[in-house]
Amino acid sequence: MALPARPAPADARDVRDVRVLSVGTALPGAPVDNLALARRFGQSEQWAEWVDVFVGTRTRHLALDLERGTLTHSLADLATTAAARALAEAGLAAGDVDALVLGTATPDLLMPGTVNIVADRLGLDQVPTFQLQSGCTGAFQAIALGRQLLLTGEHHTVLVIGGDVCSRAFDLAADVSALPPEQLVNAMLFGDGAGAVVLSTAPVPGAPVVRDVFTRLVGLGQAPGQTLAWFGPNDRDAGTPAVSEDYKAIEARVPVLAEEIYRELLERLDWKPDGLDYLLPPQLSGRMTRRISELLGNTSAAEISVVTSTGNNGNGLPFLQLEQLLPQLATGERALAIAVESSKWIKAGFALEGA
Missing domain, CATH: 3.40.47.10 (Thiolase/Chalcone synthase)
Incomplete structure (x- = not known):
């Protein structure tokens, strides 16, 4: 274009x-x-x-x-x-x-x-x-x-x-x-x-507007929920696992943080739950996504989830969700996306509105 x-x-x-x-x-x-x-x-x-x-x-x-x-x-x-x-x-x-x-x-x-x-x-x-x-x-x-x-x-x-x-x-x-x-x-x-x-910033007709986006560290004094190690020649044989997860902590905290992000985005934008058309929930796993969606059960928004077929590919996932969302997002329709990072506990979200 x-x-x-x-x-x-x-x-x-x-x-x-x-x-x-x-x-x-x-x-x-x-x-x-x-x-x-x-x-x-x-x-x-x-x-x-x-x-x-x-x-x-x-x-x-x-x-x-x-x-x-x-x-x-x-x-x-x-x-x-x-x-x-x-x-x-x-x-x-x-x-x-x-x-x-x-x-x-x-x-x-x-x-x-x-x-x-x-x-x-x-x-x-x-x-x-x-x-x-x-x-x-x-x-x-x-x-x-x-x-x-x-x-x-x-x-x-x-x-x-x-x-x-x-x-x-x-x-x-x-x-x-x-x-x-x-x-x-x-x-x-x-x-x-x-x-x-x-x-x-070009006023392209039909291109949805990013109404809000935020990220915030919320892990002060808390142990990481996930670690991804880097090894050099002096410590590669130290016996430390390359990847480790405290999955119990993740199961407990991620749904709670996801709900907090959801509420905060709505409040920041002065949007009402019943005025939301699409929800892009965190994509840690299919099971976790279902738990989060159930927790946010008071929304009638259509869920955009891909993790059951793509696996959790980290920073690629929001774009896979957007790829499904954009063709559906009509003028005036609203969508919220939510992510929780467990490594040191970060909350993040963004909002789109169809133009």
Whole structure:
């Protein structure tokens, strides 16, 4: 789509709408069901059925060849594909992008930043790039930063990406039957993927408006609910697990925090529950999503959830939800998205309104 002329920088009296022009996503390979996981880890069909019931996730996409134990996609691969699709959907070229933001918990390298590898592959140069290191709320943080960049009036179009390759932390040689629950759960919950949106202040007809977005740390003095370790040559054999979860704490806290985010967004916007059309709940697992939806049972909003088929691919998930939402969101309709990060307990949410 052709964008109108770039607006002059904003001042205190000049408030612009930030719009979502398009979304693009990327998932690696074919879906991997619970039976395939069970076979790879030497488990029974009953184990696969237990995963389906306990976790509520039927399939996931993995950037990992389960038979060979090798990665098939990097985060940069997935992020570049998602970003290119978002740009194409918006009818834009790389030269139309004024800034690039990436949210992830699993960068390919500590340096160079994955965001800069993606920028190079897209043909971007001479623009600000930002990489935010965060778990499930990283995509929300990236959207918040992208929106703030646009509201300064110094930028016109920002490309925002989120994604993770969680399977990098899988230990295919592990004896699953001997793993403690805080490690076993990771083989069942997670998948890989990436997504991107094009944000702009251009008054493009039909592009929904980002009415609000916030992220907030709420874990003062509390133990992390999830850890993702990084190992160097001096500590890689220390015996520390790559990924660990306090799933009991997550089960207890995430629904409560999700309800708090939901109430706060409604209050900030002066929206009423019965005026909400769509809800994008946290996507930790199918089972957890159902619990949260039941907790928010007083809303008649249609639920947009994908985790049962995609697995929890971290910062890619909100974009997969948006990919389903945007074609449905009509003029005047309202949607809320919620995320909770358990690593050190972060609340996040954003609101869209159809234009």
